[in-house]
Amino acid sequence: xxxxxxxxxxxxxxxxxxxxxxxxxxxxxxxxxxxxxxxxxxxxxxxxxxxxxxxxxxxxxxxxxxxxxxxxxxxxxxxxxxxxxxxxxxxxxxxxxxxxxxxxxxxxxxxxxxxxxxxxxxxxxxxxxxxxxxxxxxxxxxxxxxxxxxxxxxxxxxxxxxxxxxxxxxxxxxxxxxxxxxxxxxxxxxxxxxxxxxxxxxxxxxxxxxxxxxxxxx
Numbered sequence: 577x578x579x580x581x582x583x584x585x586x587x588x589x590x591x592x593x594x595x596x597x598x599x600x601x602x603x604x605x606x607x608x609x610x611x612x613x614x615x616x617x618x619x620x621x622x623x624x625x626x627x628x629x630x631x632x633x634x635x636x637x638x639x640x641x642x643x644x645x646x647x648x649x650x651x652x653x654x655x656x657x658x659x660x661x662x663x664x665x666x667x668x669x670x671x672x673x674x675x676x677x678x679x680x681x682x683x684x685x686x687x688x689x690x691x692x693x694x695x696x697x698x699x700x701x702x703x704x705x706x707x708x709x710x711x712x713x714x715x716x717x718x719x720x721x722x723x724x725x726x727x728x729x730x731x732x733x734x735x736x737x738x739x740x741x742x743x744x745x746x747x748x749x750x751x752x753x754x755x756x757x758x759x760x761x762x763x764x765x766x767x768x769x770x771x772x773x774x775x776x777x778x779x780x781x782x783x784x785x786x787x788x789x790x791x792x793x794x
Contacts (some may be wrong), residue, residue: 603755612693618752628748635741715772 580787607613611620618624637643643651660675667674708716731739 603758607693607751610689610693612690616748616751617755624748628745629681631741631744633735633749638737639741714776715769718772718776 586709602616604613604619607616614620615624615627638645663672663675666672705720706712706718711717734742
């Protein structure tokens with residue numbers, strides 16, 4: 577006997593279209609709603625562009641130029657010290673303002689917010705993973721399995737630095753692109769989810785079920 581009848585599929589057609597991954601809050605709130613979210617969504621274009629440029633430069637130095645980490649760190653330190661030395665000498669000679677630490681780097685609250693954001697996102701990830709692994713969301717269970725397998729294949733084709741670079745670039749570009757094309761992405765994701773749910777239900781219906789014998793009462 578089928579577990580799901582045809583009426584469940586017809587009801588699924590008239591169900592209103594939901595958001596990607598069933599989210600209820602705006603993307604800015606999901607990303608923490610602070611400075612980190614502003615950077616990831618490019619609401620502060622200068623900082624976002626500087627971060628993307630810095631990550632790309634580091635990747636280029638490690639992968640293309642093939643710098644060693646210690647060598648690169650020493651060269652950057654030497655260059656920075658020489659630049660600050662020349663700046664300070666010029667400032668005393670021409671009456672310019674001496675260099676100071678940027679406020680963003682000296683602001684303890686900014687660093688605390690970044691650490692809190694990643695800690696909060698990690699906890700959210702673990703809770704969602706436990707919810708899906710417990711069999712509460714069959715469609716997303718298979719999607720996660722497939723995604724992890726695809727990620728493992730991709731990981732075998734790239735080294736750690738390249739994979740980290742791809743992840744950081746994706747973090748800074750995908751949320752922005754999603755918010756810009758939110759309606760189109762939600763529509764296609766909803767269609768794929770409904771088709772996957774139908775295939776899963778049909779698969780369950782094909783599993784043979786034994787008849788339950790009624791107990792005879794004397």
